[in-house]
Amino acid sequence: MRVRIGYQPSITALFVAVVLAVGLSLVFLSFERARSITRSAALSFIDRVADQTTDRVDGQFKDVLDVLTVLRQLKPVETGAIQDSPELYAILAALLRRHEQLYNIYVGYADGALIELDIIDRAGPGLRARLKPPAGTMFRLTIIDTPKDGTSRRRVTSYLSSDLAVLAQEQREADYDPRERPWYRDAFEPGAGAITEPYVFEMASLIGYTVRVPFTQGRGGVAAGDILLTDAEAFLRSQKLGNSGVVFLFDDSGKVVAHPRMSEILSAQSAGAPLDLPPLNRLLSVDITRPLEAWQRGGSPQQIFDDPNGRTYVAAFRPIKSSGSSGLRLAVVAPLDEFFAEIEESRRSLVLLALGFVLASLPVVAWIGLLLSRSMKALAAETDRIQRFETNGPAIDVHSIIREIDDLGRSVSTMRTVVRTFATFVPKRLVQQLLATGDGLRLGGSRREVTILFTDIAGFTHITEKADPEQVMIRTSRYLAVLSAVIMEHGGTVDKFVGDAIMAIWNAPADDPDHVARACAAVLACREANRKLNEEFEREGWPAYRTRYGLHTGEAVVGTIGSSDRMAYTVLGAAVNLAARLEPLNKDYGTEILVSEAVREQVADRFAFRIIDTIQPKGFEARVRVYELCGALAGEAAPSPATSSPGLSR
Numbered sequence: 125m126r127v128r129i130g131y132q133p134s135i136t137a138l139f140v141a142v143v144l145a146v147g148l149s150l151v152f153l154s155f156e157r158a159r160s161i162t163r164s165a166a167l168s169f170i171d172r173v174a175d176q177t178t179d180r181v182d183g184q185f186k187d188v189l190d191v192l193t194v195l196r197q198l199k200p201v202e203t204g205a206i207q208d209s210p211e212l213y214a215i216l217a218a219l220l221r222r223h224e225q226l227y228n229i230y231v232g233y234a235d236g237a238l239i240e241l242d243i244i245d246r247a248g249p250g251l252r253a254r255l256k257p258p259a260g261t262m263f264r265l266t267i268i269d270t271p272k273d274g275t276s277r278r279r280v281t282s283y284l285s286s287d288l289a290v291l292a293q294e295q296r297e298a299d300y301d302p303r304e305r306p307w308y309r310d311a312f313e314p315g316a317g318a319i320t321e322p323y324v325f326e327m328a329s330l331i332g333y334t335v336r337v338p339f340t341q342g343r344g345g346v347a348a349g350d351i352l353l354t355d356a357e358a359f360l361r362s363q364k365l366g367n368s369g370v371v372f373l374f375d376d377s378g379k380v381v382a383h384p385r386m387s388e389i390l391s392a393q394s395a396g397a398p399l400d401l402p403p404l405n406r407l408l409s410v411d412i413t414r415p416l417e418a419w420q421r422g423g424s425p426q427q428i429f430d431d432p433n434g435r436t437y438v439a440a441f442r443p444i445k446s447s448g449s450s451g452l453r454l455a456v457v458a459p460l461d462e463f464f465a466e467i468e469e470s471r472r473s474l475v476l477l478a479l480g481f482v483l484a485s486l487p488v489v490a491w492i493g494l495l496l497s498r499s500m501k502a503l504a505a506e507t508d509r510i511q512r513f514e515t516n517g518p519a520i521d522v523h524s525i526i527r528e529i530d531d532l533g534r535s536v537s538t539m540r541t542v543v544r545t546f547a548t549f550v551p552k553r554l555v556q557q558l559l560a561t562g563d564g565l566r567l568g569g570s571r572r573e574v575t576i577l578f579t580d581i582a583g584f585t586h587i588t589e590k591a592d593p594e595q596v597m598i599r600t601s602r603y604l605a606v607l608s609a610v611i612m613e614h615g616g617t618v619d620k621f622v623g624d625a626i627m628a629i630w631n632a633p634a635d636d637p638d639h640v641a642r643a644c645a646a647v648l649a650c651r652e653a654n655r656k657l658n659e660e661f662e663r664e665g666w667p668a669y670r671t672r673y674g675l676h677t678g679e680a681v682v683g684t685i686g687s688s689d690r691m692a693y694t695v696l697g698a699a700v701n702l703a704a705r706l707e708p709l710n711k712d713y714g715t716e717i718l719v720s721e722a723v724r725e726q727v728a729d730r731f732a733f734r735i736i737d738t739i740q741p742k743g744f745e746a747r748v749r750v751y752e753l754c755g756a757l758a759g760e761a762a763p764s765p766a767t768s769s770p771g772l773s774r
Contacts, residue, residue, distance in 0.1 A: 163460065166458070170369075170439070185335060189446070198215065204342065206231070216229055220263075228246075236268070242264040261283040264282070268302075320336065332350050335348060376453070380406075438457075571679055572631065572632060574630060576628075577630075577703065578626070578627055578703050578704050580624065640726040672707050672715075673753075702748065706741075719750070720749075
């Protein structure tokens with residue numbers, strides 16, 4: 125025996141089960157799930173910060189290396205023609221202006237010569253106060269070389285304006301030999317990197333690197349430039365990682381190279397003492413030795429670890445690949461609880477809210493179930509009566525505060541009207557297939573311009589007179605279905621089937637201002653669909669159906685005809701008769717698609733036509749010129765036109 129449960133108890137039980145299941149599941153899963161999401165989000169965020177910062181630092185080094193590679197190949201640099209070479213000075217100034225991370229750019233030679241150009245303000249206001257250059261000074265040019273008279277090497281320092289005009293100049297005996305400096309001496313060692321280890325520039329009291337490119341052509345030497353990490357410090361400060369989170373750079377020796385508070389740390393050192401890079405444990409409040417070692421042993425670049433006090437931290441590490449032998453590394457460290465404090469607070473609120481929702485929803489569920497069950501029972505009873513076509517009794521209108529149920533009630537009421545109206549003239553088994561429109565039809569019509577199509581299969585009687593009747597019905601139904609689908613796709617209405625023939629109309633019942641063109645496109649598409657269907661018939665051993673078409677446009681009466689118990693929507697008038705006369709004329713002229721002059725006149729700019737004849741159809745006093753529809757003109761949204769011939773007209 126089949127068990128049946130009423131709508132009200134079933135919907136009530138379902139609501140209670142869903143609410144309880146969801147609420148209790150949220151309570152059960154909230155803590156662990158939120159914890160997992162928080163950790164995942166924290167790692168994802170610091171990973172993005174690490175990638176962004178790494179790309180920025182790497183980009184600085186790569187840009188400078190490209191500049192130096194080009195610089196060493198310049199003819200004045202290669203030959204060492206560094207004295208009285210304004211063109212070379214202009215090139216160096218342009219490179220410095222373009223690459224803001226460079227403090228200076230210089231070339232040291234194997235014979236001890238040197239050319240160096242500095243932008244004074246790149247090192248901050250302290251350097252200008254120390255050098256005290258003339259007003260308007262932008263560059264400092266230093267040249268160390270042996271004079272042409274062969275005397276001892278001289279050092280010439282020139283202070284230049286922004287347009288490289290000399291504002292002041294100093295000369296003295298050279299007290300600096302680039303060949304003795306680590307950036308030059310180590311550049312030719314096997315395995316030497318393009319970037320030196322970090323150090324403090326004494327003149328500017330700032331941390332930086334020297335990027336270098338050695339060359340042996342011409343005079344031979346090393347092209348180099350100094351990168352100050354002051355802009356990296358500002359960039360690191362801009363990363364928002366809570367109150368204690370930090371992004372910093374360090375090297376293989378465990379010394380911090382760039383840190384949001386680096387300037388503060390260095391300025392706090394004793395006056396006169398040599399500046400030195402601080403170790404990691406001096407700048408960090410948490411020991412990162414364990415996660416750092418795990419990463420260096422091949423572990424994940426993202427790490428979660430706890431400090432001795434039980435506080436959880438997230439960290440991300442990245443190598444600065446372009447730093448080479450200097451071993452520069454980047455680290456991002458942030459406490460999990462501080463970084464996502466708002467998420468943690470929201471998580472607790474969510475748990476309390478879920479518990480409150482579970483308790484508060486229980487009394488509401490029964491009331492909702494009662495409302496739904498009343499409306500649904502009424503709708504079920506009404507649709508059951510409509511299904512049995514009991515539409516003559518009083519209508520039951522269903523209304524509800526639930527929008528969907530209220531809409532469904534109106535739809536059922538409309539469906540009742542449709543069934544009651546159409547059941548008087550359409551077989552009842554077809555009423556169930558109609559769309560609910562809410563409008564009842566009545567006998568009568570109106571005049572309007574329509575386009576009418578008649579089709580017929582050539583030699584259909586001969587094809588089917590000896591064929592299996594069941595196969596005839598199957599194949600012909602396929603044929604009619606294919607052509608009907610094409611007609612409807614092009615906005616047409618299939619008025620009726622008469623055996624193997626089809627009558628279709630455009631611009632009725634709905635308005636279609638482009639109905640003539642749509643009808644022409646539909647006929648051409650029908651011809652193509654018929655051709656493909658015939659290929660299938662031939663593979664199946666069934667004769668091909670060759671279709672003839674007659675198309676005309678004109679004014680006709682459109683509406684519903686019939687009697688009180690049987691009605692039909694159709695179109696009547698001379699225009700219909702003329703379209704019907706055109707279709708069989710294809711047999712006389714050996715054509716497939718004949719159209720009237722009225723059709724051609726409206727779409728001659730979109731389709732190609734061939735004049736056939738001027739005829740006087742039976743029952744018509746006037747003579748009518750008829751054309752063959754050949755195809756769509758190039759560029760139109762229709763099948764391609766047939767090949768032009770002398771008989772084509774446009």
